[in-house]
Amino acid sequence: xxxxxxxxxxxxxxxxxxxxxxxxxxxxxxxxxxxxxxxxxxxxxxxxxxxxxxxxxxxxxxxxxxxxxxxxxxxxxxxxxxxxxxxxxxxxxxxxxxxxxxxxxxxxxxxxxxxxxxxxxxxxxxxxxxxxxxxxxxxxxxxxxxxxxxxxxxxxxxxxxxxxxxxxxxxxxxxxxxxxxxxxxxxxxxxxxxxxxxxxxxxxxxxxxxxxxxxxxxxxxxxxxxxxxxxxxxxxxxxxxxxxxxxxxxxxxxxxxxxxxxxxxxxxxxxxxxxxxxxxxxxxxxxxxxxxxxxxxxxxxxxxxxxxxxxxxxxxxxxxxxxxxxxxxxxxxxxxxxxxxxxxxxxxxxxxxxxxxxxxxxxxxxxxxxxxxxxxxxxxxxxxxxxxxxxxxxxxxxxxxxxxxxxxxxxxxxxxxxxxxxxxxxxxxxxxxxxxxxxxxxxxxxxxxxxxxxxxxxxxxxxxxxxxxxxx
Amino acid sequence: xxxxxxxxxxxxxxxxxxxxxxxxxxxxxxxxxxxxxxxxxxxxxxxxxxxxxxxxxxxxxxxxxxxxxxxxxxxxxxxxxxxxxxxxxxxxxxxxxxxxxxxxxxxxxxxxxxxxxxxxxxxxxxxxxxxxxxxxxxxxxxxxxxxxxxxxxxxxxxxxxxxxxxxxxxxxxxxxxxxxxxxxxxxxxxxxxxxxxxxxxxxxxxxxxxxxxxxxxxxxxxxxxxxxxxxxxxxxxxxxxxxxxxxxxxxxxxxxxxxxxxxxxxxxxxxxxxxxxxxxxxxxxxxxxxxxxxxxxxxx
Numbered sequence: 001x002x003x004x005x006x007x008x009x010x011x012x013x014x015x016x017x018x019x020x021x022x023x024x025x026x027x028x029x030x031x032x033x034x035x036x037x038x039x040x041x042x043x044x045x046x047x048x049x050x051x052x053x054x055x056x057x058x059x060x061x062x063x064x065x066x067x068x069x070x071x072x073x074x075x076x077x078x079x080x081x082x083x084x085x086x087x088x089x090x091x092x093x094x095x096x097x098x099x100x101x102x103x104x105x106x107x108x109x110x111x112x113x114x115x116x117x118x119x120x121x122x123x124x125x126x127x128x129x130x131x132x133x134x135x136x137x138x139x140x141x142x143x144x145x146x147x148x149x150x151x152x153x154x155x156x157x158x159x160x161x162x163x164x165x166x167x168x169x170x171x172x173x174x175x176x177x178x179x180x181x182x183x184x185x186x187x188x189x190x191x192x193x194x195x196x197x198x199x200x201x202x203x204x205x206x207x208x209x210x211x212x213x214x215x216x217x218x219x220x221x222x223x224x225x226x227x228x229x230x231x232x233x234x235x236x237x238x239x240x241x242x243x244x245x246x247x248x249x250x251x252x253x254x255x256x257x258x259x260x261x262x263x264x265x266x267x268x269x270x271x272x273x274x275x276x277x278x279x280x281x282x283x284x285x286x287x288x289x290x291x292x293x294x295x296x297x298x299x300x301x302x303x304x305x306x307x308x309x310x311x312x313x314x315x316x317x318x319x320x321x322x323x324x325x326x327x328x329x330x331x332x333x334x335x336x337x338x339x340x341x342x343x344x345x346x347x348x349x350x351x352x353x354x355x356x357x358x359x360x361x362x363x364x365x366x367x368x369x370x371x372x373x374x375x376x377x378x379x380x381x382x383x384x385x386x387x388x389x390x391x392x393x394x395x396x397x398x399x400x401x402x403x404x405x406x407x408x409x410x411x412x413x414x415x416x417x418x419x420x421x422x423x424x425x426x427x428x429x430x431x432x433x434x435x436x437x438x439x440x441x442x443x444x445x446x447x448x449x450x451x452x453x454x455x456x457x458x459x460x461x462x463x464x465x466x467x468x469x470x471x472x
Numbered sequence: 473x474x475x476x477x478x479x480x481x482x483x484x485x486x487x488x489x490x491x492x493x494x495x496x497x498x499x500x501x502x503x504x505x506x507x508x509x510x511x512x513x514x515x516x517x518x519x520x521x522x523x524x525x526x527x528x529x530x531x532x533x534x535x536x537x538x539x540x541x542x543x544x545x546x547x548x549x550x551x552x553x554x555x556x557x558x559x560x561x562x563x564x565x566x567x568x569x570x571x572x573x574x575x576x577x578x579x580x581x582x583x584x585x586x587x588x589x590x591x592x593x594x595x596x597x598x599x600x601x602x603x604x605x606x607x608x609x610x611x612x613x614x615x616x617x618x619x620x621x622x623x624x625x626x627x628x629x630x631x632x633x634x635x636x637x638x639x640x641x642x643x644x645x646x647x648x649x650x651x652x653x654x655x656x657x658x659x660x661x662x663x664x665x666x667x668x669x670x671x672x673x674x675x676x677x678x679x680x681x682x683x684x685x686x687x688x689x690x691x692x693x694x695x696x697x698x699x700x701x702x703x704x705x706x707x708x709x710x711x712x713x714x715x716x717x718x719x720x721x722x723x724x725x726x727x728x729x730x731x732x733x734x735x736x737x738x739x740x741x742x743x744x745x746x747x748x749x750x751x752x753x754x755x756x757x758x759x760x761x762x763x764x765x766x767x768x769x770x771x772x
Contacts, residue, residue: 001572001573004569004572008558008561008565008569011560011561011565012558012560012561013560068558068560069558070556073556074517074522074523075522075552075554075555075556076556077555077556077557077558077610077613079521079522080520080522080545080548080550081545081570081573082542082543082545082546082573082574083542083545083573084542
């Protein structure tokens with residue numbers, strides 16, 4: 001009877017399903033038209049708006065279909081019909097997959113092919129994306145439809161969820177930003193997984209409780225509690241997040257010989273724009289194998305004066321990646337000698353490949369990143385390398401302009417960009433290749449794979465910070 | 473066919489049912505009557521597993537109401553005033569949708585006959601139908617599979633007389649083979665249909681019995697006295713709804729017995745000139761009992 005119920009729902013709710021699909025198709029046509037480097041800012045904004053609206057329409061289409069057979073009220077006609085609740089639930093999920101998701105999948109395949117990928121690559125990625133969308137959006141939408149009696153109630157629920165997400169975000173901002181896991185290199189997946197997992201698990205449990213026992217209040221409380229727990233995972237302290245990652249990917253031993261040392265013989269730091277009382281204490285990374293690099297995710301520093309006074313100077317997040325270049329930037333006005341104790345949370349990466357990308361319209365395949373070319377993303381940012389890829393990039397990392405690494409996880413064919421200047425120095429720009437306005441003629445894009453997350457301790461006795469403050 | 477024992481339903485700060493007992497015999501046409509807010513709809517929803525009771529239990533066709541499965545539901549027809557049918561479907565589309573769920577039990581001939589007799593516009597969307605037409609559609613959907621049990625919750629509310637007649641005719645044609653449970657305020661319409669009645673007030677069953685027993689047990693009694701009538705200080709407890717007007721006193725005798733009535737009246741009143749008794753309609757019984765319940769409730 002699942003198919004029979006599905007056909008009835010299709011007859012009743014084809015309009016919202018078609019509306020969501022049309023919006024998705026429009027978004028697809030726009031992104032293909034915009035390409036890697038959108039020249040038309042207005043069109044780009046329209047695309048963003050349509051994409052968001054399409055997502056909302058998709059969510060609502062699923063809710064409307066579920067509410068054709070309302071579960072929360074004792075007045076639903078179907079409740080007195082010989083209809084198995086399990087069949088009803090499966091019919092609603094089928095509606096999401098076949099009537100809502102299938103047209104979107106077709107749009108995704110068209111998007112991939114529009115970017116020049118083959119049908120196989122496009123279909124595989126679209127299928128993966130559809131599966132993720134069904135779990136992360138379809139199940140929660142069906143659950144929300146089942147937990148509510150009408151669209152108004154559902155929208156109130158959605159607003160509540162958005163309020164929780166905003167609250168979570170506000171709380172995250174309010175908390176010391178360095179305490180959050182989302183800042184850690186390659187650990188921001190925990191935050192996303194928490195939210196998505198919360199939505200999926202909460203939705204699944206709610207559906208089970210609703211269609212098995214029709215306990216509406218219990219389903220609402222359970223799903224809300226699980227979602228809040230999921231959202232709270234986004235506030236996971238970074239040490240805990242690091243521990244979770246370490247548990248999932250045990251040390252390979254590759255970082256065993258890596259040490260951090262004070263480089264007393266280093267020259268005085270160059271003149272740079274500095275914030276307040278900064279000191280660049282030279283730190284050398286020893287024991288690195290060829291083709292590997294280390295990135296500091298977070299550093300905790302304690303300064304102990306000769307008189308026993310203890311100071312916890314601020315370590316700016318923007319400094320964290322510079323350990324590979326050899327400086328630990330400390331913001332402190334201390335003028336007398338101090339003992340520096342630093343705990344480093346580090347990530348070891350290994351080069352996966354190089355590829356020159358040249359200026360021009362020609363796209364260059366870069367392993368792990370897709371097809372890339374150089375272009376102007378915006379006047380503010382100048383030239384960038386933009387890439388499109390079909391499907392997840394399998395853990396390959398590359399640089400972003402805000403001096404952080406980022407894992408590549410392309411769920412759709414939307415472009416990814418490498419920004420310049422590359423403060424992580426993971427993309428080498430040859431000095432001879434910058435003839436005009438700082439625009440490179442060609443860029444050597446280096447891709448990396450994450451090898452290991454690890455922790456190191458550094459202690460430097462009797463350091464006079466004044467010796468390491470920028471001159472000039 | 474339906475048995476409810478000690479049903480309790482608590483809402484926030486309010487007890488809708490306070491230990492309700494119901495027994496609907498198989499083959500009967502049982503009317504659950506009571507004033508607004510007495511608990512009729514709540515009781516029916518619990519018995520049909522549409523709501524959960526706070527305490528007590530109910531069985532339907534021998535099965536615990538909480539465990540009603542498609543097997544039992546395929547033999548139960550249900551029509552309620554507040555029922556939500558799919559508004560976007562036409563009557564025909566909805567009948568086509570429901571038919572496969574009932575398999576061979578669905579009688580297409582009966583369906584056609586009911587649609588025709590009730591003059592249903594098959595191609596109109598349910599959402600565009602009037603309330604009366606929607607109720608008739610619900611009845612067709614509840615009768616077409618010849619249910620063993622037909623449950624009707626306030627089916628006549630808001631219907632005009634013509635549609636009421638058509639609706640009741642549709643039910644009457646099924647009465648012989650189906651157990652019927654109907655809750656309604658419309659006593660006149662259901663009186664000719666029902667065989668049993670249960671009177672529910674303030675979440676409790678005041679009484680339930682066959683209509684034949686009820687008709688013989690209740691009498692409107694009119695006593696003409698030689699002087700001005702005054703309400704007696706101690707009237708028998710089974711005399712309810714006592715009223716006086718001039719030298720006439722009327723009351724409802726809830727345990728009427730032809731033989732002993734005169735002696736019982738004369739034991740209370742002097743100078744009785746005349747005693748008249750009249751059989752009562754279900755509506756009159758309901759009205760008298762509802763007034764009596766209100767008085768007793770107020771006194772308590």
